[in-house]
Amino acid sequence: MSGSDSVPVEEIAERVRALMPQVRADLEGLTRIPSISLSAYDQATVRASAEATAELLRAEGLSVEIVSEGGRPAVIGHIDGPPGAPTVMLYAHHDVQPTGEESDWDSPPFEPVERDGRLYGRGAADDKAGIMAHVAALRAHAGRLPVGVTVFVEGEEEIGSDSLPTILERHGERLRADAIVLADSMNWAIGEPALTTTLRGMIRVVVTVSTLDHGVHSGMFGGAVPDALMALVRVLAGLHDDAGDLAVEGLRSGHAADLEFSEERLRAESGLLDGVGTIGSDSLLSRLWTKPAATVIGIDAPTVETASNTLVPTARAKVSVRLAPDEDDLHAFERVKEHLVRQAPWGARVEVELEERGLGFAADADGPVYDAARRAFEDAWGRAPVDIGVGGSIPFVAAFAERFPDAAILVTGVEDPDTRAHGANESLHLGEFERVCVAEAILLARLGELAATGAGTERPERR
Numbered sequence: 001m002s003g004s005d006s007v008p009v010e011e012i013a014e015r016v017r018a019l020m021p022q023v024r025a026d027l028e029g030l031t032r033i034p035s036i037s038l039s040a041y042d043q044a045t046v047r048a049s050a051e052a053t054a055e056l057l058r059a060e061g062l063s064v065e066i067v068s069e070g071g072r073p074a075v076i077g078h079i080d081g082p083p084g085a086p087t088v089m090l091y092a093h094h095d096v097q098p099t100g101e102e103s104d105w106d107s108p109p110f111e112p113v114e115r116d117g118r119l120y121g122r123g124a125a126d127d128k129a130g131i132m133a134h135v136a137a138l139r140a141h142a143g144r145l146p147v148g149v150t151v152f153v154e155g156e157e158e159i160g161s162d163s164l165p166t167i168l169e170r171h172g173e174r175l176r177a178d179a180i181v182l183a184d185s186m187n188w189a190i191g192e193p194a195l196t197t198t199l200r201g202m203i204r205v206v207v208t209v210s211t212l213d214h215g216v217h218s219g220m221f222g223g224a225v226p227d228a229l230m231a232l233v234r235v236l237a238g239l240h241d242d243a244g245d246l247a248v249e250g251l252r253s254g255h256a257a258d259l260e261f262s263e264e265r266l267r268a269e270s271g272l273l274d275g276v277g278t279i280g281s282d283s284l285l286s287r288l289w290t291k292p293a294a295t296v297i298g299i300d301a302p303t304v305e306t307a308s309n310t311l312v313p314t315a316r317a318k319v320s321v322r323l324a325p326d327e328d329d330l331h332a333f334e335r336v337k338e339h340l341v342r343q344a345p346w347g348a349r350v351e352v353e354l355e356e357r358g359l360g361f362a363a364d365a366d367g368p369v370y371d372a373a374r375r376a377f378e379d380a381w382g383r384a385p386v387d388i389g390v391g392g393s394i395p396f397v398a399a400f401a402e403r404f405p406d407a408a409i410l411v412t413g414v415e416d417p418d419t420r421a422h423g424a425n426e427s428l429h430l431g432e433f434e435r436v437c438v439a440e441a442i443l444l445a446r447l448g449e450l451a452a453t454g455a456g457t458e459r460p461e462r463r
């Protein structure tokens, strides 16, 4: 830590530590609300979690509004900082994923409980702990906030943030900020903080292959007439080369940061069976974070149980393609479509439809805001954060980057490799959570300093 540092790091950390029992109690309160945003579930619970979130922000002196723009309720709160100080927007989401089979959980998903230093419950990490990290940072600076703060807590992240573009369009002016902290990602390991600087984009396509205008007897015609399922299998097989690299040409591809990530860790985290190899070339992290990848995620065909001796006339598959962080999703769709159509054997008809798309994200991870964040993380963890990528796509990050091109975007998070977000037994590591809260509180102070010393911004003296 630099000697000229005027941010009282230890004092802020102490304040946050003293706040943690109440922060945790409030986190448990939020976790008890089963705010599953998927339509099949009671949406009154999502409204209730929006209201509970709004209440927590009001208690910190923010002016708060709950907005819905055709989707689930989002919470927007704001509190001014000192004159001349920058404004920081803090994002999290208050909706959660369904629980899956409750019998797969070791304790009821909406009754948070601590075991071995972790707090178990659906949403205990993703992303109600993100909300509470923001609240903790506000509480740590109660009455003397070093920056203006806008909190934006979305209510439909888990179902794809469909109304987010409309919210950003209609309420964008209120959300405008110099720095944006999106707390919905992860750290690299327990005790090893990370900033997520790249996310892959994605497209999802449906491939339909047809060879016949109706099903016919496989004994009468098999051997001369191709069935659609066999043709589909060949089309899908053409997605990869023999090494398992994506065979589609014209797609972008990058290299991930050189971090230690062993095949053993990949095997353990993914559940890869003994004897089954990995696919693709380049480092594992490049394959997971910065190169394109395709997976067949569903096939419509007769089931084995009910199959009859019939040549299948039409079959279809759903293919999910992850894209390099800087790839254009529509360009990628055209390349993938062209490639799949070209694989058609025997003149089989192949149609490819775009079902969903989302841009990736590649942060401009330099500059004063990133410097402030790296120092704040180092203050909280005692070691500098690593830059990580995430192989998955978080469409809202691209939405913010597009809407606020001048803001520095920090993707932070409370998760660790054992969190199991979206799975059974989701949990939050409480020790890491405290460091996340400390880091965010220090970050606000460091961003406040930035305005005082940077770019000639005048700021009046205050206590």
Ligand SMILES: [Zn+2]
Pocket: 093, 126, 127, 157, 184
């Ligand atoms: Zn999340």
